Amino acid sequence: MDKIRDIISENTLMGQLVTLFLVIVAIIILVWSFNKVIGRMTKRGLDPAAVPLITDLFRYSLYVIGLLVGLNIFGVNTNGILAMIGAASLAIGLALKDTLSNVASGILLLFLNPFKAGDYIECGNVKGKIGGIGLFNTTLKTTDGLYVSAPNSSLWGAPIVNFSRNKVRRLDLSVGVAYGASLDEVFDIFRKMVAAEDRFLKDPASAIFVENLADSSVNVSVRVWVRASDFPSLKREYLEKIKKLLDEGKIEIPFPQQVVYLKQD
Template identity: 50%
Template sequence: LGQFGVQTTSIIAALGAAGLAIGLALQGTLQNIAAGIMLLVLRPFRVGEYIDTGSISGTIVEIGLFATELKTPDGLYRLAPNSTLWNVPITNFSRLPTRRFELKVGIDYNDDIDLAEKIMRDHAEADKRVLKDPAASTHVDQLGDSAVVITLWYWTAASDFWPTSREMIKKVKKSFDENGVSIPFPQVTYHGSPQMIALPERFVDARVKET
């Protein structure tokens, strides 16, 4: 080409620049393809399973080579590039056959702890969807500022997790009310003389005007 007066250096430079531009443009696409292949091979999730990555959550509708389709719990459609799913930790809520439910309830310090634990265990053991092994259990989780926190653990089939959990919360609350077990509001107990309490400025100004 040089013999015909064509500047080969300029052509090579132009081709190099074009190749670089194309490479940069395809970089994201190639990443998605590579991630899609890994997702299809390793299968951290399958169609019909519910996942959460922290920023993306929903039920898997379709796994494509470039992107994955999901349906959110409120019925929205989401399309996630495969690279965004491959490079982050994934929590799969549907993969394992059983799940553990945890219910934490705070009761008043004057209430009967043993009674509260028994109520929670009885409801779990009476539900046929709750597994017998491992058995439902309760324990005092912590002594909070305003309440004694009791925790209930039980296991169910993954498909029964949400129905049982919603019903369990309602049943425990109603039984607590019927048996005089209270769930206190956050509160602070003040010990000291009234003179030590700092009053808002508007009340201080009012007292000064009265005197």
């Protein structure tokens, strides 16, 4: 009788191990198929920024399902475990409040799509190019090459400025000239500058005007519309160019001055 029990026990254990092996093989096939599908979807237009989040959701779901199936194979009552988790769900939710908030925010960012991979955004004190949206955080790369990992909830809970969403942007160039300078000459210099640059768009039209009368200068603003991709380089280029053009035109750029009176007894 003992031998029979041993044989049955060995066969049962062998069957459990075989079943577990088949489950592992099935999981490997699922992962492989999932990666192939994601690759095809990316080629057909799926935003690469969404891939990390989708992958994380699939992976963690697979972990949970695999664990439950594995426990069932070895005769563990998973209903009791699930009941315990359900009973403790409130405590778990409170303990993982921030984590769950990041997950929910990541899903909302994925579906509402305020940005995509490669977009340059600003949110709060974070500014950079989007790398990808993960289950808990979003990665960005700053203009000075820093890697930033921002919690999804911090992005979802604050206004997002997407500098890459529109194809055109307005470039504002402001400079202060001396009160004694001729505004007609200043405006003429800027009109010629705008007309000579093909990268400045004709529509919407450019504008040149006096922005305000400051303490030491008359502040003149040049507003032009450019392609979003040209914005950073044009801004750097024309801040330098305006200085040179005003120097050539003998237009003074003043600096703040203070007059100190000394009272003698």
